[in-house]
Structures are given as structure tokens and as C-alpha cells.
Amino acid sequence: MTATLDTGITKDQRGRVARELSKVLADSFAVYQKTHGYHWNVRGPEFFSYHKLLEQQYREIWEALDDLAERIRALGEFAPQGASTFANLTSIKDGDPEKDAQEMLKELMRDHETVIATARAAVEIGEAADDGASVDLLNARLAAHEQHAWMLRSSLSSK
Template sequence: MAVAVNTGISSKDRGAIVAGLNKVLADAYAVYLKTHGYHWNVRGPNFQSLHVLLEGQYTEQWAALDTIAERIRALGELAPQGYGAFGNLSSIKDGDPEQDSDGMLTDLLKDNETLIATLRAAFPATEAGGDEATADLLTQRLQAHEKHAWMLRATLGVK
């Protein structure tokens, strides 16, 4: 039995909101995967502190993925899944484990900034649809990735 979603957001607005969330989820998943991979492969004299820094970031990111996907489901759509679907939606490229630690951190900084732009780009649809719940989720993720970017920038010794 099909029951229409009736949460006060039109079908058209929900579609636009979900399109933005799908891209957010794909970029967030790609940043999570790269952060976790660099956690495994980082090397050098600052190994321990970088290993711990990246573990804190990927752990926080992992928990958020479920929240984003569940918001998509609450809006009545299926969340994308699988590497192919995420690859088609994401603008984040795979990491290179051969890089030195500064290269890895610079790569993650750039990717967090890309994800920040993706998050910002999703706001207009939430505003147009009057979707305060999704706007709140985007705000929380924006704060988290701005903090991740700041910590990476500070670790690299740049302003």
C-alpha cells in the first residue's frame, strides 16, 4: 500500500531538497573514505598525532552519514547506495596513499572545503521548501566540516 508523504513540503520541493542531500551524502561518504584511508596510510615523524587526528575526523564523519541518509528517507526518497551511485554524484576524487603526510592533509583540506561548498549549495532548496529540519542538518554538517578544515589547516601551519 502506497501512502503519500504529507509533511507540508511539496513533492517538487522535496525532489530538489533530496537532490542536494544526495550530493551531500556522496561527497561526505567520499571524504569519509579518504580520511579513513589516510588514517591507515599516514607516515612520518608526526604519525601518532596525525593518526589520532584523522581517526577523530573519520569517526565523526561516519556517524553523520547515517543521519544524512535517514533524512533522505524521511523525505520519502531512497538514499543512493553503492560506489557507482556515489561516484556519479560526488566531486571528490580518491586519495593517493603514496603522498607524504602534508600532501594527505592538504588533499583532505581541499576536499572538506569542496564538501562545505556542496553543503552551502543545498541550502536554497531547503529555504524554498520551508524545510527547517534539513536546513538544521546542513548547518550541523557545515559546522563539523568547517572545524575539520580548520584543524587540518592549523596542523599544516597555515592560516
């Protein structure tokens, strides 16, 4: 037996918001994986500060993955699962351990901008559905990714 769900948001709208949240989740998961990989593989005279910065960022993003997935479940939809499902939901590519440190940071900064654009589009859909809880979560993710992007941008040499 399936219990019905009545939270004042139509099934259609819940589905629409959940699809947007799934895209934000997939982008976030991709940037999480790349950040963790670059935490391992970054090299150079600034190694330790980059290694620590990336650790701080991947830990923050890791926590958020769960919040996003559980919000999708609260809307009555399944959270995406599996590598190929995630790959189909994001345009963010895998990292390349051969890159030098500055290239890694720049690539991550651009990836955060991708997450930000996806989250901003999701906010619009959430607002149209009057889904304040999803909008609150998405706005918090916007602030976090803008902060991550700022720290990466400020670590780039300005040549």
C-alpha cells in the same frame, strides 16, 4: 499499498532537497573514505597525532552519513546506494597512499571545502522549500566540516 506523505512540503520540493542532500552525502562519504585511508597510510615524525586526528574526523563523518541518508528517506526519496552511484554524485577523487603527510592533510582540507560548498548550496534549496529539518542538519554539517578543515589547516606547516 503506498502510504501518502503530507508534511507540508510539496513532492517536487522534497525531491529537490533530497537530490541536494544526496550530493552532500556522496561528498561526505568520499571524504570519509579518504580520511580513513589516510589514517592508515599517513607516515612521518608526526604519525601518531595525524593518525589520531584523522580517526576523530572519520568517526564523526561516519555518524553523519546515516543522518543524511535517513533525512533523505524521511523526505520520501531513496538514499543513494552503491559505489558507482556515489561516484557519480561527487567530484571528490580517491586518496593516494603514496602522498606525504602534509600533502594528505592539505588534500583533505580542500575536500572539506568541497563538502562545505555543496552543503551551502543545499541550504539554499532547503530554505526555498521551507524545509527547516534539512536546513538544520545541513548547518550542523557545515559547522562540523569547517571545524575539520580548521584542524587540518592548523596542522599544515606554513612554509
